[in-house]
Amino acid sequence: MKTGSSAIDRLVAQLSKLPGVGEKTARRFAFHILNAPEAYAEELAGAIIDIRRRTRLCSLCCNVTEEDPCDICRSSHRDGQVVCVVERPTDVLAIDKTGEYRGLYHVLHGVISPLDGIGPDDIKLAPLLARLRDSSIREVIVATNPSVNGEATATYIHRLVAPLGIQVTRIALGIPVGADIEFADKVTLGRALAQRRPI
Amino acid sequence: MKTGSSAIDRLVAQLSKLPGVGEKTARRFAFHILNAPEAYAEELAGAIIDIRRRTRLCSLCCNVTEEDPCDICRSSHRDGQVVCVVERPTDVLAIDKTGEYRGLYHVLHGVISPLDGIGPDDIKLAPLLARLRDSSIREVIVATNPSVNGEATATYIHRLVAPLGIQVTRIALGIPVGADIEFADKVTLGRALAQRRPI
Numbered sequence: 001m002k003t004g005s006s007a008i009d010r011l012v013a014q015l016s017k018l019p020g021v022g023e024k025t026a027r028r029f030a031f032h033i034l035n036a037p038e039a040y041a042e043e044l045a046g047a048i049i050d051i052r053r054r055t056r057l058c059s060l061c062c063n064v065t066e067e068d069p070c071d072i073c074r075s076s077h078r079d080g081q082v083v084c085v086v087e088r089p090t091d092v093l094a095i096d097k098t099g100e101y102r103g104l105y106h107v108l109h110g111v112i113s114p115l116d117g118i119g120p121d122d123i124k125l126a127p128l129l130a131r132l133r134d135s136s137i138r139e140v141i142v143a144t145n146p147s148v149n150g151e152a153t154a155t156y157i158h159r160l161v162a163p164l165g166i167q168v169t170r171i172a173l174g175i176p177v178g179a180d181i182e183f184a185d186k187v188t189l190g191r192a193l194a195q196r197r198p199i
Numbered sequence: 200m201k202t203g204s205s206a207i208d209r210l211v212a213q214l215s216k217l218p219g220v221g222e223k224t225a226r227r228f229a230f231h232i233l234n235a236p237e238a239y240a241e242e243l244a245g246a247i248i249d250i251r252r253r254t255r256l257c258s259l260c261c262n263v264t265e266e267d268p269c270d271i272c273r274s275s276h277r278d279g280q281v282v283c284v285v286e287r288p289t290d291v292l293a294i295d296k297t298g299e300y301r302g303l304y305h306v307l308h309g310v311i312s313p314l315d316g317i318g319p320d321d322i323k324l325a326p327l328l329a330r331l332r333d334s335s336i337r338e339v340i341v342a343t344n345p346s347v348n349g350e351a352t353a354t355y356i357h358r359l360v361a362p363l364g365i366q367v368t369r370i371a372l373g374i375p376v377g378a379d380i381e382f383a384d385k386v387t388l389g390r391a392l393a394q395r396r397p398i
Contacts, residue, residue: 005253005254005263005264005265006265007246007249007252007254007265008250010246010249010250011243011246011247011249011250013246014239014242014243014246015243017239018228019227019231020227025219027289027292028218028289029217029218030250031263031287031288031289032217032218033217033247033250033251034250034251034263036216038251040213040216041250041251042248043213044210044213044214044216044244044247045243045244045245045247045248046244047206047210047212047213048210048232048240048243048244048247049240049244050206050209051206051207051209051210051229051233051240052232052237052240053206054204054206055204055207055233064204064207064230064233065204066204066205066206088230090226090227090230093226
């Protein structure tokens with residue numbers, strides 16, 4: 001549905017490309033920007049340009065950062081012997097927020113996905129191996145998503161890393177805390193049973 | 200939750216101001232912009248700046264437009280004797296999309312809302328009256344929202360416009376098409392009964 005203003009239509013088209021944003025929501029955003037104080041549009045546009053200009057990937061862990069190496073890699077308060085391998089920078093935030101983990105990270109920026117034409121060379125596996133070769137790292141925790149591709153990537157990493165004499169572990173899969181066993185899907189419930197542990 | 204990059208945090212803060220967008224969604228948007236092709240960030244930022252720079256209000260109907268008067272006011276295919284009064288530019292789009300209306304519009308940019316300190320002078324009522332005084336308009340359809348303030352504004356407009364010898368009508372309120380009478384709220388159902396009409 002055209003608004004009659006090409007400037008609005010153009011912004012709606014750009015906003016519609018954001019994840020989960022349809023045309024209706026995009027139009028709502030566009031009119032919000034139009035009606036907001038003038039400074040808001042400028043600040044928002046500036047922040048969008050800045051995020052591309054000021055960030056890069058950490059040369060150690062491949063996480064998004066403004067300084068290289070990133071805060072986490074530079075920190076002296078972290079356990080430098082453990083690396084948690086994740087798919088996305090947002091996974092680093094989620095895991096760090098738990099407070100259960102104080103080691104380092106490695107961001108793959110994807111998983112191996114043959115059907116989508118994504119092979120081992122298309123994700124940040126080479127930097128991970130280079131990093132593991134000359135380091136004191138003794139454990140790699142693979143925290144890719146429990147999807148088909150995430151599991152395959154975990155297996156692939158195990159095969160690459162185990163020969164280096166480094167332990168490779170996988171995050172536990174099971175019933176989410178607070179969930180109902182009755183409504184758990186059978187694959188998850190099966191995993192939770194198979195991976196049961198003594199109390 | 201901070202990402203460790205002030206550029207990302209700043210964009211997340213700006214995106215969080217969009218309607219219905221919380222911090223988590225804003226972060227998802229920010230990482231999407233970060234991972235999208237470079238041209239996207241520039242096009243999005245450009246479109247945001249442009250929407251403020253290139254649009255203004257139509258001097259006749261107060262709708263957002265790039266050219267003054269706007270497309271609708273300039274059109275020779277519309278019934279220039281009817282004006283539909285709405286709250287927002289998006290209401291114009293919604294009504295025009297029905298295909299049931301081919302008259303002109305007038306955008307109030309709000310409704311009278313004493314509790315929020317918004318009086319008749321804070322919305323585009325004066326331009327409406329000026330427009331009605333020297334024109335061939337014979338009907339004003341008030342299509343403000345069926346809220347307390349929308350109804351009050353409709354009554355206010357009726358009081359102003361009726362003395363000019365112009366008919367003032369209100370859009371019908373009732374059961375939405377396809378809805379279940381069983382689950383309709385009692386106010387809507389009451390209106391639908393009161394405004395019943397012969398088949």
